[in-house]
Amino acid sequence: MIINHNMNAMNAHRNMATNTVATGKSMEKLSSGLRINRAGDDAAGLSISEKMRGQIRGLEQASRNSQDGISLIQTTEGALNETHSILQRMRELSVQASNDTNTAEDRGQLSKELDQLTQEIDRISSQTQFNKMDVLNGKGDEPFKANIQVGANSNQAIEIAINKMDYKSLFSAQRVEATTAVADGVELKKTANVKLTVDGKTVEVKADPKEDKTLTKEEFISELNKSINADKDLAGKVEASFVDNKLTISRVDGSEEKMKVKVENSTGGTDLGLVETDSAMKEYKVDFKSHLVATSSIKEIDRAIEKVSTQRSQLGAYQNRLEHTIKNVDNAAENLQAAESRVRDVDMANEMMTFSKNNILTQAAQAMLAQANQQPQ
Incomplete structure (x- = not known):
C-alpha cells in the first residue's frame, strides 16, 4: 500500500506543471507577436534586436x-x-x-x-x-x-x-581703383596726346590738329571715357572719373585682379601717375540718370x-x-525592420503548433493526475 507518496500522481503533476509553463510562454508569444519578450528568451537576440x-x-x-x-x-x-x-x-x-x-x-x-x-x-x-x-x-x-x-x-x-x-x-562688384592728382586744365597741343595705359592696354585723348586746346577736368574725363569705350578690350571694364579732385581709374567688370595704371602727357613724356592698386568690394548703384x-x-x-x-x-x-x-x-529602414523582425518576431504558425501540443499535454496530465489520485492507498 502507498501511504506517504503517490508516485504516479507526483509524476503526472510534474508533467502537468511543465506543460502549463510551456503553454503560458506560448500564449505570451502568440499574444505579443514576439519571440523575445525578455532577456531570458534569447539574451544575444535581444541585444541585436535593440540595436536594430x-x-x-x-x-x-x-x-x-x-x-x-x-x-x-x-x-x-x-x-x-x-x-x-x-x-x-x-x-x-x-x-x-x-x-x-x-x-x-x-x-x-x-x-x-x-x-x-x-x-x-x-x-x-x-x-x-x-x-x-x-x-x-x-x-x-x-x-x-x-x-x-x-x-x-x-x-x-x-x-x-x-x-x-x-x-x-x-x-556688389569688385571695384579696383587707381588715383592720381591732376591739375585743372590739361593742355592738348597739336602734336600732343594724353595716354592712359591700363594693364598694357593704351588709350589716348587726342589733340585736335586744327587747334590748341586746354580741357577742363570734366571735358578731359568725357574725352577719356570715350576713348576707353572705343577700345574693345577696355569697354565696360574700366571707367575714369574725378573723385576728391583726383583722376580716378576704376575697374568695374567684377575682376579681382590688381590694376596697373599709367597716365602720360606725351608732349614731354611726363608721367602724371603710376599706381598699382588693391581690390575692394563696393556696392553698385543701379541708376537711370543717363543713357550710359x-x-x-x-x-x-x-x-x-x-x-x-x-x-x-x-x-x-x-x-x-x-x-x-x-x-x-x-x-534602409525597411530592410533593417525586416531583419529585426526575423530576430525578434514569433513564427505564429510554428508557435501555434507548439501551443496546441502543450495544451493537449496539459489536459492529458490533468486527466492522468485524476486517475492517479483514484488509485488504492
Missing part, C-alpha cells in the same frame, strides 16, 4: 529631417523666385531708361519704381524665414548654413549654405540675375539630393 530598433527609429527620424530640409529649401526658393521676377522688371526698366527718347523727368519717374523694387529685394532678404530663422539674410557677410541630419548616427549630416540675397550682396549709366545698369542687373540663378540652381541640387536621401533612408 535604435537604427530603425534613427533612420525614420532622419527621413523626417530630410523632409524638413526640403521644406526649408522650398521656402527659400519661393522667395528667390520673386527676387528673380523683380530683377527682370528692373532690367526691363533699365532697357527703357537707356532710350534717349526719354527726358530727365521720364527717367526720374522710372527711378521711382526702381527704388521701390530695390527696397522689396531687401525686404524679401531680411524677412524670409523658416522656423524663425532668416534664411536669406546670412550672418554678416557669411551665408546662412544649416546641417540636415540625414543618418541615424553622428557625423551623418548634409550642410546647406544659402548666400545673402539683399541688394548690396546682389549688386542706364546701359551699365543692364550689365549689373544681368550679373545679379546670374547670382540668383546660381543660388536657385544650388538649392535645386540640394533638394534633389535630399529626395534621393529620403528614398535611401526609407529603403
Whole structure:
C-alpha cells in the first residue's frame, strides 16, 4: 500500500506543471507577436534586436529631417523666385531708361519704381524665414548654413549654405581703383596726346590738329571715357572719373585682379601717375540718370540675375539630393525592420503548433493526475 507518496500522481503533476509553463510562454508569444519578450528568451537576440530598433527609429527620424530640409529649401526658393521676377522688371526698366527718347523727368519717374523694387529685394532678404530663422539674410557677410541630419548616427549630416540675397550682396562688384592728382586744365597741343595705359592696354585723348586746346577736368574725363569705350578690350571694364579732385581709374567688370595704371602727357613724356592698386568690394548703384549709366545698369542687373540663378540652381541640387536621401533612408529602414523582425518576431504558425501540443499535454496530465489520485492507498 502507498501511504506517504503517490508516485504516479507526483509524476503526472510534474508533467502537468511543465506543460502549463510551456503553454503560458506560448500564449505570451502568440499574444505579443514576439519571440523575445525578455532577456531570458534569447539574451544575444535581444541585444541585436535593440540595436536594430535604435537604427530603425534613427533612420525614420532622419527621413523626417530630410523632409524638413526640403521644406526649408522650398521656402527659400519661393522667395528667390520673386527676387528673380523683380530683377527682370528692373532690367526691363533699365532697357527703357537707356532710350534717349526719354527726358530727365521720364527717367526720374522710372527711378521711382526702381527704388521701390530695390527696397522689396531687401525686404524679401531680411524677412524670409523658416522656423524663425532668416534664411536669406546670412550672418554678416557669411551665408546662412544649416546641417540636415540625414543618418541615424553622428557625423551623418548634409550642410546647406544659402548666400545673402539683399541688394548690396546682389549688386556688389569688385571695384579696383587707381588715383592720381591732376591739375585743372590739361593742355592738348597739336602734336600732343594724353595716354592712359591700363594693364598694357593704351588709350589716348587726342589733340585736335586744327587747334590748341586746354580741357577742363570734366571735358578731359568725357574725352577719356570715350576713348576707353572705343577700345574693345577696355569697354565696360574700366571707367575714369574725378573723385576728391583726383583722376580716378576704376575697374568695374567684377575682376579681382590688381590694376596697373599709367597716365602720360606725351608732349614731354611726363608721367602724371603710376599706381598699382588693391581690390575692394563696393556696392553698385543701379541708376537711370543717363543713357550710359542706364546701359551699365543692364550689365549689373544681368550679373545679379546670374547670382540668383546660381543660388536657385544650388538649392535645386540640394533638394534633389535630399529626395534621393529620403528614398535611401526609407529603403534602409525597411530592410533593417525586416531583419529585426526575423530576430525578434514569433513564427505564429510554428508557435501555434507548439501551443496546441502543450495544451493537449496539459489536459492529458490533468486527466492522468485524476486517475492517479483514484488509485488504492
